[in-house]
Amino acid sequence: xxxxxxxxxxxxxxxxxxxxxxxxxxxxxxxxxxxxxxxxxxxxxxxxxxxxxxxxxxxxxxxxxxxxxxxxxxxxxxxxxxxxxxxxxxxxxxxxxxxxxxxxxxxxxxxxxxxxxxxxxxxxxxxxxxxxxxxxxxxxxxxxxxxxxxxxxxxxxxxxxxxxxxxxxxxxxxxxxxxxxxxxxxxxxxxxxxxxxxxxxxxxxxxxxxxxxxxxxxxxxxxxxxxxxxxxxxxxxxxxxxxxxxxxxxxxxxxxxxxxxxxxxxxxxxxxxxxxxxxxxxxxxxxxxxxxxxxxxxxxxxxxxxxxxxxxxxxxxxxxxxxxxxxxxxxxxxxxxxxxxxxxxxxxxxxx
Amino acid sequence: xxxxxxxxxxxxxxxxxxxxxxxxxxxxxxxxxxxxxxxxxxxxxxxxxxxxxxxxxxxxxxxxxxxxxxxxxxxxxxxxxxxxxxxxxxxxxxxxxxxxxxxxxxxxxxxxxxxxxxxxxxxxxxxxxxxxxxxxxxxxxxxxxxxxxxxxxxxxxxxxxxxxxxxxxxxxxxxxxxxxxxxxxxxxxxxxxxxxxxxxxxxxxxxxxxxxxxxxxxxxxxxxxxxxxxxxxxxxxxxxxxxxxxxxxxxxxxxxxxxxxxxxxxxxxxxxxxxxxxxxxxxxxxxxxxxxxxxxxxxxxxxxxxxxxxxxxxxxxxxxxxxxxxxxxxxxxxxxxxxxxxxxxxxxxxxx
Numbered sequence: 001x002x003x004x005x006x007x008x009x010x011x012x013x014x015x016x017x018x019x020x021x022x023x024x025x026x027x028x029x030x031x032x033x034x035x036x037x038x039x040x041x042x043x044x045x046x047x048x049x050x051x052x053x054x055x056x057x058x059x060x061x062x063x064x065x066x067x068x069x070x071x072x073x074x075x076x077x078x079x080x081x082x083x084x085x086x087x088x089x090x091x092x093x094x095x096x097x098x099x100x101x102x103x104x105x106x107x108x109x110x111x112x113x114x115x116x117x118x119x120x121x122x123x124x125x126x127x128x129x130x131x132x133x134x135x136x137x138x139x140x141x142x143x144x145x146x147x148x149x150x151x152x153x154x155x156x157x158x159x160x161x162x163x164x165x166x167x168x169x170x171x172x173x174x175x176x177x178x179x180x181x182x183x184x185x186x187x188x189x190x191x192x193x194x195x196x197x198x199x200x201x202x203x204x205x206x207x208x209x210x211x212x213x214x215x216x217x218x219x220x221x222x223x224x225x226x227x228x229x230x231x232x233x234x235x236x237x238x239x240x241x242x243x244x245x246x247x248x249x250x251x252x253x254x255x256x257x258x259x260x261x262x263x264x265x266x267x268x269x270x271x272x273x274x275x276x277x278x279x280x281x282x283x284x285x286x287x288x289x290x291x292x293x294x295x296x297x298x299x300x301x302x303x304x305x306x307x308x309x310x311x312x313x314x315x316x317x318x319x320x321x322x323x324x325x326x327x328x329x330x331x332x333x334x335x336x337x338x339x340x341x342x343x344x345x346x347x348x349x350x351x352x
Numbered sequence: 353x354x355x356x357x358x359x360x361x362x363x364x365x366x367x368x369x370x371x372x373x374x375x376x377x378x379x380x381x382x383x384x385x386x387x388x389x390x391x392x393x394x395x396x397x398x399x400x401x402x403x404x405x406x407x408x409x410x411x412x413x414x415x416x417x418x419x420x421x422x423x424x425x426x427x428x429x430x431x432x433x434x435x436x437x438x439x440x441x442x443x444x445x446x447x448x449x450x451x452x453x454x455x456x457x458x459x460x461x462x463x464x465x466x467x468x469x470x471x472x473x474x475x476x477x478x479x480x481x482x483x484x485x486x487x488x489x490x491x492x493x494x495x496x497x498x499x500x501x502x503x504x505x506x507x508x509x510x511x512x513x514x515x516x517x518x519x520x521x522x523x524x525x526x527x528x529x530x531x532x533x534x535x536x537x538x539x540x541x542x543x544x545x546x547x548x549x550x551x552x553x554x555x556x557x558x559x560x561x562x563x564x565x566x567x568x569x570x571x572x573x574x575x576x577x578x579x580x581x582x583x584x585x586x587x588x589x590x591x592x593x594x595x596x597x598x599x600x601x602x603x604x605x606x607x608x609x610x611x612x613x614x615x616x617x618x619x620x621x622x623x624x625x626x627x628x629x630x631x632x633x634x635x636x637x638x639x640x641x642x643x644x645x646x647x648x649x650x651x652x653x654x655x656x657x658x659x660x661x662x663x664x665x666x667x668x669x670x671x672x673x674x675x676x677x678x679x680x681x682x683x684x685x686x687x688x689x690x691x692x693x694x695x696x697x698x699x700x701x702x703x704x
Contacts, residue, residue: 005602008661020601020630022660023653086652120660152662173659249372250357278372292651292669299644299651299669300438301375307525307672308374308472309360310504317644317651317667320659 006036007149012122014078021120027078029122031144036101038147040093040112042123045139046170047089049201050272050295051082052137058084063134070139071129080118087295088118089137090170091145092162103149111162113169114145115152115326122146138163154326160333163347164340171203172329173320174270174293175210180322181266181289182214191217192265195256195283197246197276199238200228202346203293204270208237209332209339216266220259222252224271231345235338246271252279269294277301284313293318358388359501364474366430373472379430381474383496388453390499392445392464394475396515397491398522399441401553402624402647403434404489410436415486422491423481432470439647440470441489442522443497444514455501463514465521466497467504467678474498490515506678512685515699516692523555524681525672526622526645527562532674533618533641534566543569544617547608547635549598549628551590552580554698555645556622560589561684561691568618572611574604576623583697587690598623604631621646629653633663645670 005011009021012028021027033039047055047070059065074080080088095110106112114121125143132139147153156165178194185192194211198204199221211219221238223229224245232241244255246269256264263285269276274296281302284290290313292302302315322328333340357363361373364380373379385391399407399422411417426432432440447462458464466473477495484491499505508517530546537544546563550556551573563571573590575581576597584593596607598621608616615637621628626648633654636642642665644654654667674680685692 010602018600018602019627020657020660022656023627023630086650087656116660116662117656119656150662152659248370250362250370275371275375278375295652295655297651298438299649299654300647302651302669303647303672304374304439304469304471305372306669307504308372308468310468310502310673311671312673312675313671315669315671317654317658317669319663319665319667320655321662321664323664 009120009148012146022117025077027122029078029124029146031124033097033099033146035099036149037099038095038102038104038106039097040091040145040147041096042091042093042141042143042145044092044166045080045089045118045141046091046166047080047137047139048085048087048170048295049137051085051087051089053272054082054085066134067129067132071125074123074125079121079123085295086119090114090166091118091121091123092156092166093145096144104147104151104153106153111156112153113156113166114147115154115169115172117320152321157330160330164333164343165330167202167343167347168329168333169326171206172325173318173322174203175206175332176322176325176328177291177318178207178210178268179214179328181291182211182216185265186215190265191215193217193260194219194266194268195222195260195264196220196238196268196270197222197252197280198269198271199223199241200232201270202343205232205235205237205339205342206329206332207268207270209336212237213332218260220256222246222255231342235342237338246279247273247275249279249282253282256283264288266291269297272296274298278305278309281306281309281311281313284311286312289314289316291316291318361472361500364498374469377429379474381430381476381498383476385449385451385498387451388501389451390447390454390456390458391449392443392497392499393448394443394445394493394495394497396444396518397432397441397470397493398443398518399432399489399491400437400439400522400647401489403437403439403441405624406434406437418486419481419484423477426475426477431473431475437647438471442466442518443470443473443475444508444518445497448496456499456503456505458505463508464505465508465518466499467506467521467524469672504673509682512682516685516695517682519554519695519699520681520685521678523558524677525670525674526555527558527684528674528677528680529643529670530559530562530620531566531680533643534563534568537617538567542617543567545569545612546571546618546620547574547612547616548572548590548620548622549574549604549632550621550623551575551593552584553622554695557584557587557589557691557694558681558684559620559622561688564589565684565688570612572608574598574607583694587694589690598631599625599627601631601634605634608635616640618643621649624648626650630657630661633658633661633665636663636665638664641666641668643668643670
């Protein structure tokens with residue numbers, strides 16, 4: 001099985017030895033590539049929302065200190081792997097060198113985005129992130145990253161701006177899995193109602209759009225503040241938009257029941273703060289499904305919470321990879337003007 | 353919704369205010385009951401395996417120190433909620449007082465086991481756990497616990513010894529969910545192969561038994577040491593028994609592929625140590641299902657791991673509650689001599 005371990009990058013793990021790159025504390029990010037590897041010249045990082053939020057809060061919004069910590073993490077770990085949240089993000093760049101035995105089909109000069117987490121991608125930074133103000137999750141930079149045989153990358157489409165394509169890529173697993181679950185209900189003859197906690201964010205709005213495209217029933221987007229409610233109402237991608245704090249189980253389930261007339265068949269958690277597990281379970285109908293996409297989800301809080309509430313619900317860990325997920329998300333962006341508008345406004349705003 | 357919050361016990365939460373009992377740091381375990389509550393005279397606790405393991409390891413197997421820490425946790429939190437693992441366990445006792453408005457159908461004197469976690473059950477201990485040597489997860493004790501309107505309890509069956517029924521109750525969600533997933537594959541015309549990591553433990557052996565009863569295809573039980581392999585082989589509930597460390601992704605996936613001829617359709621994680629997520633994903637066929645029952649599972653390791661391995665697998669959080677789960681598990685124990693033998697041997701051994 002040496003073939004498989006090298007395919008997923010075990011040979012780049014420095015410590016502890018023998019684990020997979022995502023579980024490693026430190027990777028070897030040396031730019032020289034092996035015959036089956038690819039080197040990407042990195043132009044931009046897109047930090048995972050939970051990771052950026054944690055760093056932002058820890059440093060009370062001081063951008064210079066956020067920047068210094070991110071640069072320090074990358075230097076010491078050989079990857080952008082937030083040790084507190086356990087999450088990473090994505091990167092964008094140009095293919096700089098392709099090993100003769102790489103099966104990824106890339107050519108030098110291709111503009112690519114990685115669709116696997118930064119937590120397992122060897123990364124080296126050359127400019128100390130000097131061009132980044134630390135005030136948003138989009139990090140312009142100069143550096144190098146290494147792709148393995150089983151790495152997943154998307155060649156960036158020519159018909160969409162780079163920043164736009166990039167901003168969708170780190171959440172593209174969400175709409176694909178939402179679509180799969182909605183279709184499974186429809187196959188069983190049920191037109192499912194859908195509640196999305198954090199409906200105005202990137203993954204949340206894509207979930208709502210995917211649910212609508214696939215033919216879900218009534219949908220509700222739950223958001224924490226009026227500003228997000230206004231934006232989501234204007235986009236028109238949810239049947240109802242309601243205000244509630246997803247960490248307040250009673251408040252959020254009240255809001256969902258009021259919007260849908262009953263608990264949701266499918267509840268999707270896209271909120272990047274901890275403590276939303278019980279609200280999601282309490283918002284879901286008996287026999288329904290909860291999909292947890294937030295990296296702030298606690299496994300034990302979900303498992304024990306459902307048990308403690310005597311809730312017979314199916315709970316899915318939101319897998320970031322589903323076959324064809326990138327193409328699905330880009331198609332939503334191309335065909336759904338409301339979604340594209342939300343993403344463009346988010347980029348234009350570029351503040352939190 | 354005051355009705356719902358009280359039904360799940362929010363009125364017993366002391367801090368932080370307004371959260372559900374499982375999320376609370378401290379509960380009010382006062383023995384006096386409200387009109388919709390029930391007081392149980394507690395005779396025995398059964399600590400969650402991950403929780404006991406952590407305490408045992410922390411104190412290097414010193415039973416007196418383990419006992420002191422458990423007593424301290426209960427005194428300070430008003431519940432047995434391990435702050436490190438986040439997990440609890442179950443209890444057994446006799447109904448001592450029933451509020452006039454309780455819907456649970458219990459009578460004074462009923463012998464009951466709670467089927468919700470100790471992490472959300474108000475608990476008060478009167479004997480300082482003096483009868484427990486701290487050397488196993490079964491804790492004889494004298495104390496009181498409070499049940500709410502939505503608490504789940506099982507009246508203990510007369511045809512099975514108390515210790516035996518108790519030892520199955522804390523894992524009875526596992527076989528029921530395993531059965532549901534296996535049946536779903538069969539409905540789709542697929543006879544699924546099943547790999548159980550930690551196949552010789554309580555939840556693991558019940559999973560294997562449930563898979564066989566429901567008509568799964570070839571099964572493999574993965575265990576870490578020869579002693580467990582011998583016991584599992586003797587029980588004959590898995591087609592193959594193989595040795596591997598579930599924390600070693602390559603080793604465990606090699607063992608599964610060798611046993612089944614290919615990765616498993618369904619992989620079930622019943623190992624109580626951290627770091628088994630990647631091995632489980634790598635052991636599972638494209639399009640397959642992983643069920644995580646271990647409370648040591650990391651949500652981010654699972655979500656990012658599957659993505660990093662480009663693995664399109666469905667990942668389920670093992671919900672401890674499934675309708676009818678207790679009856680299902682007790683029936684397995686009654687009808688499957690091999691399972692009953694394993695559980696009886698475990699109780700007779702009563703050492704780790």
